Amino acid sequence: MSNRAPLRAQECRPLGNPSELPVLAKKGDVVLGGLFSLHDTVLENALSFTSPPAPAQCSGFNFRTFRWMQTMIFAIEEINKNPNLLPNITLGYQIYDSCSTPVQALRTALAVMGGQSGENSGGTQCRGTVPVVIGDGGSTLSLVVARFLGVFHVPQVSYFSSCACLSNKVEFPAFLRTMPSDFFQVDALAQLVKHFGWTWVGVVAGDDAYGRGGAQIFAEEVKKLGACVALHEIIPKNHDNTQMARIVERIQKSGTRVVLLFAVEQDAGALLREALRQNLTGIQWLASEAWITAAVLSSPQFHSILKGSMGFAIRRADIAGLKPFLLRLNPSFDSQDPFIQMFWENLFSCSLHHGDDVDSTDKPPCSGSEELVSTKNIYADVTQLRISYNVYKAVYTMTYALEAMATCEPGKGLLHEGACPNMSTIQPWQLLEYLKQVEFTNDFGEEMKFDENGDPVAMYDLINWQLTADGEVAYVTVGKFDETTRDKLEIDEEAILWRGNTKDIPLSVCSESCPPGTRKANKPNFPVCCFDCILCAAGEISNQTDAIECEQCLPEFWSNAKRDTCVPKQVEFLSYSDTMGITLAVVALVGFCCTLTVILIFACNRNTPIVKANNSELSFLILVSLGLCFLCALPFIGEPTPWTCMLRHTAFGITFSLCISCILSKTVVVLMAFRATLPGSMVMKWFGPFQQRAMISAGVAVQVVICGVWLAVAPPTPRRLLSRESRRIILLCDEGSALAFSLMLSYIGLLASLSLLLAFLARKLPGSFNEAKLITFSMVIFFAVWAAFVPAYVTSPGKYTTATEVFAILASSYGLMICLFFPKCYIILLKPEKNTRKHMMSKTT
Template sequence: MVFKMPSPLEECRSIGNPSDLPVLVKEGNIVLGGLFSLHDAVLESPLLFTSPPPPAQCFGFNFRTFRWMQTMIFAIEEINKNPNLLPSITLGYQIYDSCSTPVQALRTALAVTGGQFEEESGNLKCSGTVPVVIGDGGSTLSLVVARFLGVFHVPQVSYFSSCACLSNKVEFPAFLRTMPSDFFQVDALAQLVKHFGWTWVGVVAGDDAYGRGGAQIFADEVRKLGACVALHEVIPKNHGKSHMARIVERIQESGARVVLLFAVEQDAGALLREALGQNLTGIQWLASEAWITAAVLSTPQFHSILQGSMGFAIRRADIAGLKPFLLRLHPSFDPHDPFIQMFWENLFGCSLHPKNDDDVDFNDTPSCTGLEELASTKNIYADVTQLRISYNVYKAVYAIAYALEAMIKCEPGKGLLHEGACPNMSTIQPWQLLEYLKQVKFTNDFGEEMKFDENGDPAAMYDLINWQLTADGDVKYVTVGKFDETTRNKLEIEDEAILWTGTTKEVPLSVCSKSCPPGTRRAIKPNFPVCCFDCIFCAAGEISNQTDAIECEQCLPEFWSNTWRNSCVPKQVEFLSYSDTMGITLMVVAIVGFCCTLMVVLIFACNKNTPIIRANNSELSFLILVSLSLCFLCALPFIGEPTPWTCMLRHTAFGISFSLCIACILSKTVVVLMAFKATLPGSVVMKWFGPVQQRAMISVGAAVQVVICGVWLTVAPPTPRKLSSRETTQIILLCDEGSVLAFSLVLSYIGLLASLSLLLAFLARKLPGSFNEAKLITFSMVIFFAVWVAFVPAYVSSPGKYSTATEVFAILASSYGLLVCLFFPKCYVILLKPEKNTRKHLMAKTT
């Protein structure tokens, strides 16, 4: 295949035919291109591929965008009149309508940057018509235009394209904007969600780069903050009825009270009309910047569902002289302006085309008289109260002007071009202007510093707008906060100035599950997002003292959770105290036993010379009674809070007292047994069991126990101990034995003495006598053993203070058993049967 080199004429030619595109032109030394979507849609003819397609037919005139276009013209004329800014240069413009369609936007971009033929010295030369383009409005349109212009390094300054994707300088090297990136708007919206505690938020996006990109960034950001996206729907560009209805149904079913609508005003309006049709109420709408101040949605039609809506809008300004400039228009103002005619006909609903008698007007549109007054209309075009995007257009024009000013004032060697070179102002190249635009920095008449960062983005500053109805029924855009990404505290909100979903001051609650109060924790539901959970009461011994706790905290070992599980309180200290019923009862029983013992001592002392006392060895009887009184008293140290002294006293006093008592009983048993053996003729046994021997036997019996206890206290004495478990609500105070061996020896020795007494008493049980001590001793020892044998399993199985109470009960029961069995029969005779307390009676029974 052979390629033919193009001729010079063929090297420089326009792609397509730009003459079929309506354009507003004004000549100047430097011409600025402008792309504005003056219409909302375009009617494309079917492509036959047999002939060039006919010109596109745009419809749906947008008065708001027309105001933006007029603002560009206003700024250019203001600069041309300014003697201090570009005094030697006149700016011109070429403005096209991109009709909100990517194809049409690309055609206008081709047209505005197309070449023209100039004949100089007999040669054809190709040069571009404009070195810079302002526009387009939508992010989807700017994506198409920016890719094309970026190839030729033609700078593009957008006033309304906020898609974060356009910050990519690899893909879009020549793209700049006066509109902050959606990244910052989404960050502001996410901070808003966090501020009001919303964790279940719906997201509905337009089906374009602006809507999809912003909604996805928002969904990612709120998830990082711990919130969840209840639904994520996309509005189709054809606004299909069934699809729109399904989106509204999904919003109703999700349970989300807060829904972000991230879309341009056309898509937002389509969804809101469907929401009206299905009577969707009670939703707090969060608006993206694209429609938060759109007048087309602030009509009474939407008041029922949009009052209280909230969103972030870019900074506004009051541009002096703009309103009279807007109202200057008239069909006769500029016959070559193709857009004035469209504007006038759509605004007044008339036709400027003269009619012949033969013309058939199917729409029955009246003719315009030319006397219509623009100032008398109430239209968004002349509304200068919310100049936000218009202000962006204004800043874009001035940014270009200041960049040109810097190029003019460039000093050789200090320029921004290669090796400090300065541009040739007679032949400005787009890439040269691009370098100066990147570095432009100025402060405008409104006190705002304007510059672009490394991504071509301006500093992000937003006003938080709240829709509130006035007394006249009109929507008022009330500023209730601001977001400034250059400050430390980015988000500032005046909560008291906000009206939610109407006139209420109460912040709407939008959660999948209500917050878990202190004392509970979150339990994630299977197959549900993390924001959907159940509230589980903290287990005993655990607390949560904050809302929405993930886990319950374990209390320290000495603390326990309160009833509401929201704080740890000291555990209840448990011991056998004098204040509780059990302690009081045991103390009373011990004191009564002690008093009974004293009464018996008193009775015996008053009747010590009676036969029954003398016959039963009064000295041993008194010694047994004294030891029994000690046994009753040794139960008292077991009651009360354990201390080092009471712990050492408890078991040692108990061991010694009972050893003394049993030793006395053992001695008395031996004496009784030997006394009857001594009655045999020639027996000398009693001389070995006289009073001295009896005392020695008792002393030795008690001394052995004293030695055991002394060694115990020396080597490993009992000490107070706190017995606590994480599973119990109490701290048990008890006395640790110190040495289990020593404690076992004490009990074993008492058991040994008791066993000997029981054995000897059992052997002497059939000895004659009216008051045979052997029978009484046998019975008392049986009771003693029964009590202490039952004590062992009861002591081991009793929890806490009940083990101590069991031990005290065993002490008292065995003491009462000894007292009753050994002494009450004698007291009965002394007090109630004195006739039996005679020598004759005793001798008779003995015989």
């Protein structure tokens, strides 16, 4: 049996002594809790562990936050005076200072919840006297408070906590806010970056939930939009000088010209002071809503680097009657207010406890007659009521939820089975249900309601810092962001003044945009925003800036020199307009003229021995065929047409067959003429003029049949070669049938081979009657030309294919002309003494 005493029921009591925390309170039927960070830091006392720790000391009074607190009181008193809202219920408040520190924020939350035990609780359950809490300001503080209050389902409505993490209803089921989530602010900032084409952006964030969360979401969003984060730095909470200097150096070395500073005003100020020390200029600062309208940063010392800064701020409003309410304060009349004394002493740099032991400072005493009206301080500045407006909306949201509870009809309530709450004992969880469903339009025309995450509708003003003529900072609204509209972001670019008071939009890119005609090529080991611009390959274009890939032109088109437009390809063929075509045409006509000249010489000297001895009829026929060979080169020059394509090869094949047939016939006659001089030979009677004509006709007829069948079955036709790798469209004549083309050339080669063979056999005949040597030389030249033609024809590109064939035709024609007829013309014209019968007969022995 255990010797331990049975456990007694634990009595519920608050941890610590709530009276240690200064509180501004007013009684009411329903008391609203308020958490405000009136001080920026808290000085923790050394822990001896031998005695209870002394109360924490807060320092760094924040006049802006004090205005927010006074706005809450103003709204409550305004509601209490309104007969149309909660006519039988008076609102009270309990307001604490959380000192911008999570530990202190948790202490104040415990104090808010630390009410007396219920009468019927038996000392085992705690129920606070505050059913709802307004606050806290910073996201980090609200995270701590929300986790605690969520356990008891006490609704918390924050006026300044924007961390997107607080939208998680699993972790924070009782958290709501009148401040839009950072998710929407970051979306607005990312859209701003996209709008102005910034692709190389730096991010510096505060070391808290607000800064880290917002910066992380921003980095992810801009990457989705194609931009890159040049640097991502965190400002340490202790503002270590070494770390701050390193961040500024990183900004300088990154090359970015646009930096988002996503931090609360204290952290932002610390970084900007270091930027001033290092003379960091040329940066376009993007501000988060936490400091875009912070007056502490609008002082003249920051003008050199912050003028032109831009950022999104929540909506503002002009709250009627607020300024007189703010100016009403006086420590003489509000002696029970623990915060007004701090406010007064910090505002006027005096001491209300002068001469007391508790005051060890040398500040002059406060008379109590100082006038707030005569001071110029952010506390009384009601021109930029944004967070104050959020506090105002939070109070009214509570009021409308209480109004809905008070006017609930049985059976139509939001509780189980339509039950209505008991207004004399309001439970926090009941108020939470009504807060989630609250919906109203306030006096400023703004619809107020919460979504399923407890977030309000996100609407921002785009603020631009501009210096006025008297050197003051003006928060100029140059656009807006409304997540309920289609386009969301609206910007008046003409109203913006950028860094340096210029109208030029700053450029912030890792690499300059690639102009049309080039494409982006990523640099290894660099972000996608850092790239090289590569000229598009020939035949490809890009007609837009920053093209990822170049587009291939259609087969009929080619890229221009700038590679930004597809232009029609140049049509290429062997024409009379280019040098090569003109040259070949002239050479062909010269050859034809030479042939006519030789014909004329032979005609004029047809009765001379040398002409008669060379069979004048065959000589004239050869000359005529050679003239036709020169002329058949002309259809190869010019744009191919169906008629010229059919004429080209058939004319070439038939005329060369005629010419070689005549040479073959002449070779046979020369050879047989020598044989006929032998005693008893009857050979020449079989090679008379008729037989010669028959032999020539038969030789030509075979080629005519080949060409006729070729034209009937698969005639040559014009063809366009569209190569994607070439800038030219090649016009040529397609052979139609490679077999027919090969047969045509082969037949000419056969006739030439027979002529060469017979001429070679007759090469040693007596010189005066011997043309065999000349025919041999001419056939050797013919074969050399056409042997070289075949590989050259196959490998020549474009119009050079046709030029190669024309050259072969002309070269072989000139070879035949020179070898067969120039020696005879030489004798006729220059050696007439040798053109005699006696001379001719003298060589026959």
